[in-house]
Amino acid sequence: MSPYKVALVTGAAQGIGRAIARRLADDGLDVAVNDIASKSEELDTLVDEIRQKGRASSKCIADVSQEEEVKEMVEQVVKEHGGLDVMVANAGIAGTVVPFVDVSADEWDRVMEVNARGAFLCYKYAGIQMIKQGRGGRLIAASSVAGKQGTPQLPAYSASKFAVRGLTQAAALEFGPHGITVNAYAPGAVDTPIRMALNSLAQTFLFTSHQQRSPLKQIGVPEDIANLVSFLAKKESQFITGALEISINGGIFFD
Template identity: 40%
Template sequence: MTSPFTDSTFVPRTAVVTGGDSGIGRAVAVALAGTGIDVGVTYNRDKDGADATVQEIRQLACAAFSTHMDLTDLPGAADAVDTLAGQLGGIDVLVNCSGTGTATPFLDLDYDSWREVLSVDVDGAFLCSQRAARLMVEQGRGGRIVNITSVHEHLPKVGAAPYCAAKAGLGGLTQVMALELAQHGITVNSVAPGEISTPMTGQEGEINARPGVPLGRTGDAREIASVVAFLASATSSYMTGASLVVDGGMALMGPQAVQFVPDDSWRNV
């Protein structure tokens, strides 16, 4: 079946961003609102952060709502997608930003920690995407799903077994969804950030020097958000199943070793 949808028929009006209370999620929500999209965000613990995101969106003259979602409480937590879609009057874009990880050696990892990361990072994204996609199909006007994975979707890191497994799994899920949802005019892509200055990485918005990264620094959440905004737009209509790595060149160096490069001497022949 050939999809009848083209870039001229898809106009995103509403979006749901999970984990929109801080970091990349907040930056994405605000970036989408900057293009005129009404946005609903979810939060787990930081209601104040979600409220601040909502206020920032409303200052851009867009509608905004927030609701609680705990992705360790599945499958019921995915009801948040339907709740926000109801408040927004539909859903054209879903961005799965919620995530967690560990810093535990493989041999010391307990099953509960393993399952918590998998639950949040891949099970939650699966359920939220399924809810959103069903609504998009029912609406009949196409849609966009963007999964925030990581450079570790593609490359490993010591101490991050469940995180790497989850992000790689989400990358594979992205590709299957892209195949199956294309006939409905729904594109599905992932964005794979490197080290971004966010609360999750212990950096509250500070851009820090990283000699081992070709661009020499950590990333800003808004640099990820701008890529997501492109994938959420009509302009990206012929892109699906892709993983866009946005990492300052980290993957070119190897994300495991790059943190141990002390200076710029590697740049010399």
């Protein structure tokens, strides 16, 4: 069991974020769930699922790339649930799969704003709240195998996930004296709804090749990632901090 009581999971409407929210509820936490406005109905069903597990839950509509929205989201969670102990900055986008020379500056900015700026803002405002509470906490963010080894045709995505590495290390050093651990998880190919939105070339490169390269000859499922996040939110992980993207990729990349 986690010594903490309240979690917030961003990008929770589907895929990995949804699996993480469910798992943390199973672990005994109350879970606030976030996504953008177009995912409101999916969040409503998730809130119902969590409540059926006997845990409190609430919906937070916010764009994690917008500072004021993140600040207000954290304030909303504290108001509704009495505090915030575990922040999972899971929200992210892959961007368009195209050759490097075809990536526009606007595309670069869009991906960096959600993935890197979003993680920064979640760490910042959740960290401020945890320091104020004085009982420690867990800051956890989503990186990727592409944040450990550059991925062709996804330069902005790779750069944004590499950024999470430096962000996590810096945050771990500053928040550690307050009993707050800061870690990131780095999935490989995971079977989520995003997979179906990719074109055939991206499907082949990101999923078929990953499955072939894996010693296990398989790709992941969202619950695999949720299992790791569950551990990072528990007391047993108290001596792990600044872990730069714990690999969970089926063996396609060894650190």
